[in-house]
Amino acid sequence: LSSFSSMAVIVSMALLLLLVKSSSAQLSTNLYPLLALSYFSTVKSGVQSAISAEKRMGASLLRLFFHDCFVDGCDGSILLDNTSNFTGEKDALPNKNSVRGFDVIDKIKKQVEKACPGVLGRRDSTTASESAANNNIPPPSSSLSNLISKFSAQGLSPKRHDCLSGAHTLGKARCISFRAHIYNDSDIDNSFAKTRRANCPSKSGSGDNNLAPLDFETDTEFDNYYYKNLIIKKGLLHSDQELFNGGSADSQVKSSC
Ligand code: HEM
CATH class of the missing domain: 1.10.420.10 (Peroxidase, domain 2)
Known part of the structure; x- marks a missing residue:
């Protein structure tokens, strides 16, 4: 799988997953100004380099999106660690020792912050739910x-x-x-x-x-x-x-x- 087609697969699948009902209430396209082009190219090259380092990573990132989107929409909730207020999704049965790609996401996030400091971003979830991940996926x-x-x-x-x-x-x-x-x-x-x-x-x-x-x-x-x-x-x-x-x-x- 070439890096480009992996990227196309991930983007198209992610768009499909955005059809998930509850996500629309949570995300606003207004948060992405025209400068989004720089955001997308930073994300694209981050994904491409992760896939050249390990081919399977394209698949793993795609699954990460799926599992995120099935809990209260595509809001990044799967990325949150447990806090005193909630037990997150990382330890849920479908995810533990199974979902991969967290390091890649962290790395790309840092690259985006560097390339577009304080300008771009998405309103990520501030909470996550282990039980919803167990029930929904x-x-x-x-x-x-x-x-x-x-x-x-x-x-x-x-x-x-x-x-x-x-x-x-x-x-x-x-x-x-x-x-x-x-x-x-x-x-x-x-x-x-x-x-x-x-x-x-x-x-x-x-x-x-x-x-x-x-x-x-x-x-x-x-x-x-x-x-x-x-x-x-x-x-x-x-x-x-x-x-x-x-x-x-x-x-x-x-x-x-
Ligand atoms: C239809 C219900 C689905 C079930 C029951 C299911 C279940 C699973 C299971 C059990 C695995 C292997 C996990 C492991 O052994 O660690 C897996 C892997 C995977 N799933 Fe699904 N899945 C479903 C739908 C989807 C959907 C909708 C997507 C994305 C659009 C997806 C993408 C993937 C990918 C790409 C992998 C391989 C991940 C890797 O190699 O790291 N799955 N799935």
């Missing part, structure tokens, strides 16, 4: 109807759910996230399950952090292999394969290939 064990309902709670239609799930064309998941699918589910290709089992032991606690690509074909390219893999029953997560499992999302998956 769907786990990989989710059924299709759970996924649809979690997305619907954010004002996102089933079609948007299908499309946004295509982000799993990038990045990796830990064994703990896909163990149940490769050992217990029947809607999975046998040889694919066998390959994944080789690096993800069945015993809970053993090899939990071993990684596998979400898209076994091309996990650093933004393409439609995510959907093609689902059709041949090679989705990595239980929740991925739910999109093509004889249910209402099947036709959308087929037309995305």
